Amino acid sequence: MSVLIDQDTRVVVQGITGHQGMTHSRLMRAFGAKVVAGVTPGKGGTEVDGVPVFDSVQEAVDRTQANASCIFVPAPGARDALIESVDAGIRLATVVTEHIPFHDMLIMYHYASAKGARIIGPNCPGIAAPGKSKVGIIPNVVFRPGRVGVISRSGTLTYEIVNGITEHGLGQSTCIGLGGDPVVGTTFVDALPLFEADPDTDLLVLVGEIGGTAEEDAAEYIRHKFSKPVIAYIAGRAAPPGKRMGHAGAIITRGKGTADSKVAALEAAGARVARFPYEVPDLVAETLKTRGRR
Amino acid sequence: MSVLIDQDTRVVVQGITGHQGMTHSRLMRAFGAKVVAGVTPGKGGTEVDGVPVFDSVQEAVDRTQANASCIFVPAPGARDALIESVDAGIRLATVVTEHIPFHDMLIMYHYASAKGARIIGPNCPGIAAPGKSKVGIIPNVVFRPGRVGVISRSGTLTYEIVNGITEHGLGQSTCIGLGGDPVVGTTFVDALPLFEADPDTDLLVLVGEIGGTAEEDAAEYIRHKFSKPVIAYIAGRAAPPGKRMGHAGAIITRGKGTADSKVAALEAAGARVARFPYEVPDLVAETLKTRGRR
């Protein structure tokens, strides 16, 4: 088992004929994902690397039984693309697109929720279940099948940490990059129960960053409802207050959402918090050893 | 058991200080309903017949554990009243108010659905479970506890038919007046599974009328998923096409929704269809006798 995706996941790539859509469809397939369809309005009937392209998600679903979508559509059209996939019956949509206005994302999130659909992202690396499937853009090379779950608000920092775990000789069950935008479809708290329920995950690595209260909320959940060991890292302890470090998720406002408050909350919930990314693999290995699992 | 409401239902009446709200709160209590609170903004702290009045539904819920609301608020404020009750955690709202714009009702319905709340109505008589509770305005005198379920799109015609059943010496498990507006929160198809699951209902009376396709949709459901006997009556066989008979639910458009199409669909689904209201009680009695139940 894995979380959210597995070998039966049938991916439709929205925006497959763009540079990113095309490149990452290839990389997903190289990782073992079943990319069964692409959608680009007006390009229906063509193919990308042998993957059929349709004019609408509904056609793609009808013809290929796609059940997960990966959205590369540029920001001005991303909201429409998500609504289309939800209306076509897709219940898992990974939105890679960055710079989506949060006002659009509010509508996307609440509409998807009302329809029972889950969004990963936006502005996120997506999901990888090594040996099974991948939806999104996380580099293939960093993974190795294993029993460590990873959830993260960051992009490249996730790769860095997953790579460290792999170089340490361990592997991952599922890794989800949630994205760090002001409004995300799936938060730590939304993702934690999935890993709690996953028999293939022995330990969870949580990669957070300053800004917002997602890590504090996660700590609260972990304290009461999460039984597996958690190793965390919070980026931005040395970041200057009130300055943006690349995206809006990292503004510190009104003394909340600081690294200190997040670290304290997670430690109080029983998580071990690494001070630097390169400490994570050691803490993971050590914890698994203590627990007698691997 | 009964459908939707029972002796544990705790009713908050929104608009309790108006003439209708006050009168029907009394009648509901006379029927045995637990009316625990009223809401009228600006009148918080007062009482109506000993029922405490609050400024907001949230306060009413917090203080009295109300779990069902009955809305008498005039049309211009009805949408806000429903949103308020849903946001306060109420999961069953009966909207008695008439003349609510369907545009408002679209928002009310889809918002309530997204939050897992059910609306009965608008412009409806409400729900009565004789011997247990009542939410709405159906006359108390027509009922008698029994094992016949009733669902209806009409108001007074429901009373007429329920009264006929009672005068025939039979009684009702639960009666739901769904209302006949263009957009209703609960349709026949939404209500049928509730009666199917209710061990206290042996037979269902369905009272429909011309216009729309709710009866045809119900027939489809009955044919495949409803195991109890159904007696139906469709009002409006003699109504002139294209003319309004009092509310918008009764416009016949484009040859659909005629009495003939509804009667045919219901008979094909195994229902017995009365030609006149006064035939209903006989058909009910006869059917129950055949089945050896009462």
Added chain:
Amino acid sequence: MVKLAEWRGKEVFRKYGVPLPKGAVARSPDEARSLVTKGTVPLPCVIKAQVLAGGRGKGGAVKFANTPEEAHAAATAILGLEFKGERVKELLLEEKLPIARELYLSLTLDRSARLPILMASAQGGVEIESVEDSAIVRQPIHPFPGLSGYEKRRAAKVLGLIGPAAKSLDRLLDSLWEVFMREDAELVEINPLALVGDRLVALDAKVIIEDDASFRHPEYAEIRDDRTPLEEIAREKEIAFVQLDGNIGVIANGAGLTMATLDVLREFGGRPGVFLDLGGTDDPAKVTEAFLLMAQAKPRAVFLNIFGGVTKCDTVAKGLVQAMGNIPAADRFPLVARIRGNNEKEGIEILRAAGITSVASLKESAQAVVREAGGAA
């Protein structure tokens, strides 16, 4: 239901940016000629009677003009018409455009889906009822996100629009959606929607505003729809009133009971002529007004069939007795009364004191009123 005349519908369209031909309204032949002479309306132009009924083209209510004098003559001809019972008082003059194709577009409510629905067909310019279903796209729209890109693309596809024409559709649909939502419309329809070069133009406009939303739209208060004078009075008094060609008057409460009463009357050969639905009133004065209104419709006999809920039986009885005293002798009618439900005993007592008997059985009371009206048809 507030049906807007074409020119009013187009005023609403203009406010929301729906593309329209150049045009103006005239109320006399002189005004029509002057609009053309001044260039307000370019020539050649089309001149259309502003009536609510359809089929204007075939009925001679639409004419063309190439000169100011032709415009004057056409206006004279059309303003003299009585079109399907409606006298023509207003004309819409519009430039005549070189039309490549005529399309159909509308937004209305899908009751079953409980969603607004967009209907589009490449076969415009004819009554949509005559277009086969397979040639019409029906796209439900969720009111929360509103009209989405893929929904508009689906419409463009069925309409056969690409490139700039598809872009024109995209903007037009956004405007039409705004009209539907913000104006509380029951229906917005463009038929025909013309393709002129690579842009779209609404040649006609059908806009129906929901009556129940009138509290948000005082601007439509003075616009009437196609009611008879008595129906109009009823509307002002908030009494649902329908006039047909029969001789029995029916006063009931609630649409379902009213229709059931009609079903029963027909069964016994009665010909109901006026229906009056008291709805949920509990005001004796309103009941009195209803009876006085009924008297004006001059029925042969009247059937009062009330099941008391919100409307209580004694209220109805009081109102009825009050009315009977005020109806002129010449307008009096035989009455069969049946009152059941809330406060039934009190109501029956009041009627009895006034010499009116209430019959308990629906069947028997219906049979009685048919007899009073002169027997089965």
Added chain:
Amino acid sequence: MVKLAEWRGKEVFRKYGVPLPKGAVARSPDEARSLVTKGTVPLPCVIKAQVLAGGRGKGGAVKFANTPEEAHAAATAILGLEFKGERVKELLLEEKLPIARELYLSLTLDRSARLPILMASAQGGVEIESVEDSAIVRQPIHPFPGLSGYEKRRAAKVLGLIGPAAKSLDRLLDSLWEVFMREDAELVEINPLALVGDRLVALDAKVIIEDDASFRHPEYAEIRDDRTPLEEIAREKEIAFVQLDGNIGVIANGAGLTMATLDVLREFGGRPGVFLDLGGTDDPAKVTEAFLLMAQAKPRAVFLNIFGGVTKCDTVAKGLVQAMGNIPAADRFPLVARIRGNNEKEGIEILRAAGITSVASLKESAQAVVREAGGAA
């Protein structure tokens, strides 16, 4: 983030019907006097520097005038100010109103709830951060039904408004909600919101428009926020760039990795001065531009820390080598490079050919760059 100056924010408010004092903008003392003389701004009036920083009142950037000459003098004084690093170029002159009470109102985003949130407090006119939590109502608003009656009543209650003042709030909140939703605002804030008699007036306006929504709002394109000149250039080139007071330049990709790099540098005593986040580019030219920009910031040493995903290692290596050739000798800096991830081998090879060594370990590479910058602080 587009922060609108008070007068621009008020222009937006006016469009949506938020009640405002009478006022006008002046850019010179003469213009200020003239506005008063002509009666465009009634006397007595208040004259406010149009700067983005808060605390204008205490900082001498707000003055009052009872005569045209006083207005001229006040304008002269304020236009001469440099307020918190910003030169005052514009003044807003507004009528001085008899204020009964000062309130606080704002709409912003609650990230945890994933909902817009309405904040209201009876303690307006002071920084909301200084008001205790119990005195602030926080009401989440669902975007689907939008602002509801009960939510507005809750705000009226905490603000202590009843009768006509509560009605005034009701309308004002509808307007404010429209501003928030239709203008894609991150924040709309009125502080203070004045109670004048029984009506409400927005004395100040703080409106921040979301950068990401700029494709819908070309009208805000020319409005800049408080970036340094280099940050401004970076923004135009779509490179995230932050300048601080340190001497190590950091080029990384992704906010998380950038922050982690900073954490590690600080651990070893480094003082990062410029952060440059390449984000998700895969264009060598953009990498070159980033390096040239970095050179202009004149760091003592630069740390390149890339984990290749969308941005591939060889792309970065190519861009870097290209940039190194173009940086003037005087602006060159010692470089420590660490490139990992997609196309790592190719990238390392390109760097090696240009004489640059990539260090695989984050810890060791961070230690190396701190040494290059002159050792731990």
